[in-house]
Amino acid sequence: MTSEKLDRRKKYTRMVLKDSLLKLLKQKTFSSITVKEICELADINRSTFYAHYQDPFQLLETIEDEIIADMRKYLHTYNLQEKEDALRMTEKLIQYFSAKHEELQILLNKSGELSFERKVRHVAEQFMMNKMTSEEKNTHLPEYVSKFIISGSIEVLKIGYLRDVRNHQKKWRS
Amino acid sequence: MTSEKLDRRKKYTRMVLKDSLLKLLKQKTFSSITVKEICELADINRSTFYAHYQDPFQLLETIEDEIIADMRKYLHTYNLQEKEDALRMTEKLIQYFSAKHEELQILLNKSGELSFERKVRHVAEQFMMNKMTSEEKNTHLPEYVSKFIISGSIEVLKIGYLRDVRNHQKKWRS
DNA sequence: AACTGTCTGTTGATTATCCAACACCGTGTT
DNA sequence: AACACGGTGTTGGATAATCAACAGACAGTT
Structure with missing residues (x-):
């Protein structure tokens, strides 16, 4: 630092x-x-x-890096709890996407450059895989599930409906 | 200047x-x-x-003075038209109050100091009386009418319902 | 009465931003 | 080809805002 x-x-x-x-x-x-x-x-x-x-590109990079750092920090605080189940982790992930949907949506959609999307996927995957037990990791199932959930969330986010998802969240939880 | x-x-x-x-x-x-x-x-x-x-009071005075100047300027542009009838003048006045209701409401309500309210009333009255013919002025009727309208508008504005008034304005005009 | 904490109004040194100007480059016009 | 145009990247001097520090005033505590 x-x-x-x-x-x-x-x-x-x-x-x-x-x-x-x-x-x-x-x-x-x-x-x-x-x-x-x-x-x-x-x-x-x-x-x-x-x-x-130096130029607009460096400014853009800075913005992306800050979002990635922020995301990592946010998810890390929830990493501390032991053995949360996949559902709760997904919830946290989507909550973050939802909170930052404005910036994320813009950055993910500026087609061409997809390095940012790769970084986001990477952080999300780390978060999801982090608390698996080693036995669980031997079966590759959680890996597939993570990828599936993350891809789904990101694609929905891109289209811009994630805010609606958040709005209806309460209903779902009942 | x-x-x-x-x-x-x-x-x-x-x-x-x-x-x-x-x-x-x-x-x-x-x-x-x-x-x-x-x-x-x-x-x-x-x-x-x-x-x-110098101090918060001078800052407050500046804010007030700028609003007064702005109001005078706004109303002046509509002063140029000849012989508008009272109804249209009232409309312009209320439009202005409505547009600036946020600031005006705060400034008018900070009880104690009512010098600001006096200034507002003064500008509004000038605007209303400005285009009366001299014969009209001899009868004191327009003076009363102006005062009545202005007082009414200001009091309503203070309470904070003027936004609703604006919202319903179209209905009234039919 | 001494003590604590908070706001005040002011200062001096430092740093960031502004503005205007410049030469450079690429594109398109005539 | 000469030209105007608009964005670039950089500079130097003027100006504004920052920060840290200070002494003084005041109100509440102990």
């Missing part, structure tokens, strides 16, 4: 730049987005952009 | 400070609000506050 001491100004600048890029990604393809555009939307001077990021 | 050249940073700082004060006024009385509190909510250094305003 290189403890970056973050000035309020830096924090604000980076935040609005990230927000701007995400907003723009809703509307147009990544490669069509210009530095100038990002800065105008963020109301930040263009030279300030270059003080933080 | 002392043409204030406004740096983006100044604009942002002042904006968040104003927003913060308004948010706090929703929750507590003006005199119980501290500079520190405003700055923490705005995420602005306290010393920066003093670079812009």
